[in-house]
Amino acid sequence: MSDKQLVDSLLEAIKERGLKHDASGTPTAVYGHGQDATQRGLFTFPGVAPEVFSTIVGTEPGMIGVLPKYPSVYTNPTYFSITGIQADIGSEPSTVCGAAPTAGYMKGCKLTSPFGRFRRQTREIYLDRIGARVDLSDPDYLQLMNNPIGGNDPILNPSPFGGNNPLTNEIAKVTIEMGFSINNLLNRQLWIGSPANNNGEAYKEFAGFDLLVAANQVDCETNTACPSLYSDIKDFAYGRVDAASSAIIDYLTYLTRYTGKLARSTGLDPVTWVFAMREELFYEISQIWACRYYTYRCQSNADTGGLDPVGSFDSAAAVTLRDDMRNGRYLIIDGKKFPVVFDDGIPEEDSTDTGNLADGCFASDIYLIPLTVLGGKPVTFMEYFDHTNKDLATALGEGKLANTVGVTNNGAWIWVVYQTGLCAFWQWKVEPRVVLRTPQLAGKITNVAYCPLQHTRQPFPEDGYFKNGGITHEDNPTRYAGWNQ
Numbered sequence: 001m002s003d004k005q006l007v008d009s010l011l012e013a014i015k016e017r018g019l020k021h022d023a024s025g026t027p028t029a030v031y032g033h034g035q036d037a038t039q040r041g042l043f044t045f046p047g048v049a050p051e052v053f054s055t056i057v058g059t060e061p062g063m064i065g066v067l068p069k070y071p072s073v074y075t076n077p078t079y080f081s082i083t084g085i086q087a088d089i090g091s092e093p094s095t096v097c098g099a100a101p102t103a104g105y106m107k108g109c110k111l112t113s114p115f116g117r118f119r120r121q122t123r124e125i126y127l128d129r130i131g132a133r134v135d136l137s138d139p140d141y142l143q144l145m146n147n148p149i150g151g152n153d154p155i156l157n158p159s160p161f162g163g164n165n166p167l168t169n170e171i172a173k174v175t176i177e178m179g180f181s182i183n184n185l186l187n188r189q190l191w192i193g194s195p196a197n198n199n200g201e202a203y204k205e206f207a208g209f210d211l212l213v214a215a216n217q218v219d220c221e222t223n224t225a226c227p228s229l230y231s232d233i234k235d236f237a238y239g240r241v242d243a244a245s246s247a248i249i250d251y252l253t254y255l256t257r258y259t260g261k262l263a264r265s266t267g268l269d270p271v272t273w274v275f276a277m278r279e280e281l282f283y284e285i286s287q288i289w290a291c292r293y294y295t296y297r298c299q300s301n302a303d304t305g306g307l308d309p310v311g312s313f314d315s316a317a318a319v320t321l322r323d324d325m326r327n328g329r330y331l332i333i334d335g336k337k338f339p340v341v342f343d344d345g346i347p348e349e350d351s352t353d354t355g356n357l358a359d360g361c362f363a364s365d366i367y368l369i370p371l372t373v374l375g376g377k378p379v380t381f382m383e384y385f386d387h388t389n390k391d392l393a394t395a396l397g398e399g400k401l402a403n404t405v406g407v408t409n410n411g412a413w414i415w416v417v418y419q420t421g422l423c424a425f426w427q428w429k430v431e432p433r434v435v436l437r438t439p440q441l442a443g444k445i446t447n448v449a450y451c452p453l454q455h456t457r458q459p460f461p462e463d464g465y466f467k468n469g470g471i472t473h474e475d476n477p478t479r480y481a482g483w484n485q
Helices: 003-017 062-066 170-192 247-265 279-294 315-328 390-398
Strands: 069-072 079-085 106-111 118-121 232-235 272-277 330-333 336-342 362-373 380-385 405-408 413-420 423-430 432-436 443-450
Touching: 062 170, 062 272, 062 336, 118 170, 170 423, 232 247, 247 272, 247 279, 247 330, 247 362, 247 443, 272 279, 279 315, 279 330, 279 336, 279 362, 279 443, 315 330, 362 380
Parallel strands: 069 380, 232 443, 272 336
Antiparallel strands: 079 106, 118 423, 272 362, 330 336, 362 443, 380 432, 405 413, 413 423
């Protein structure tokens, strides 16, 4: 769609809406091109090269990119699990026709998972600025070479107006700015989301993995504890993964053994699991994993100085295994490869958060998450409220809101335009949730410490490892004319 076609479409939508006064009438957008009384657009500079490279550190897909997404209209779903059968009642008979013990009652537990509700809006924009250029020096040929917040994830990336080039279209610019905010919000909510933080009906959080992978599952109707659904939680107590002992191998190995045995015993095998952790932590673990794995529980006659005894191994083979794990992003445990998903949204502590860490060291959690059971049945996934459901679609059509309210991304997002005259902004809403049907097959190792030589840059503006710089707009040059003498 060209800039002119976009403006014509928007003006027609405003006309049909009856000029309802919703926007402030004072635009807050910083434009990419053109100029007004105070400033020029960010990209308004003569002679710049057409290729534009971004240094924005976007959130990698992480777990939110791994999980399948399904539409749903059920706001309070109930997930039933059989949690056990009670002990027999009665004694063994003393005669052949005597009464035998009676089998105990079957027990069950109901879990639930609420939708979150998140809204973000664009900055207010003056529609008549779309397509404006200062003069022939104002470039309309710029091309974004890399887009770290791009992608087609239905929840993370609402489809922008005006195409996908924020360097040439003003509405694409403000919607991509909003998309950056949404990416950062949801990538962290996946881990720390808690309905306890809800603000009435306006803002709601779904239950993130910190609440789902836990040893406190309860029946959603009676609040009765359901221990057979508890996840396996182990506290590493801020131990360093590169300590002389093989403790991290012990913890990870027994986490997989415990959940693996449970999967087999309950008839849910085969299960597909992944580990989720921060990238810095993975590299510190994989640094020592191959050597410790080759010598795990091996004995040596050498004096170990009180440390775990270590046997001999082929250094070249260890280096090959280490590099293969890093390139393939997996850990090998008991001969099995467990995929590792990097996720910057997992909370991380440093020495300013706890006295358990030295300067330059960090701590975070490692999650073991079951993706499928029974050879392919999804048990960890995301759902979103389906805004394409027929009742909502009918209501929008009958209210003649087709040009002022829209649904995108297969029904995940709904948007509305607010305007006063030619000033407008767009507000977007999404309602996602995370579902973990088999929390008993999940696990977590908490408070794992690691001390990398250098921490990576982060995508979250409030993080100490976030970096940006530069300007938001160009200052107007001094220009003279007879009428302003």
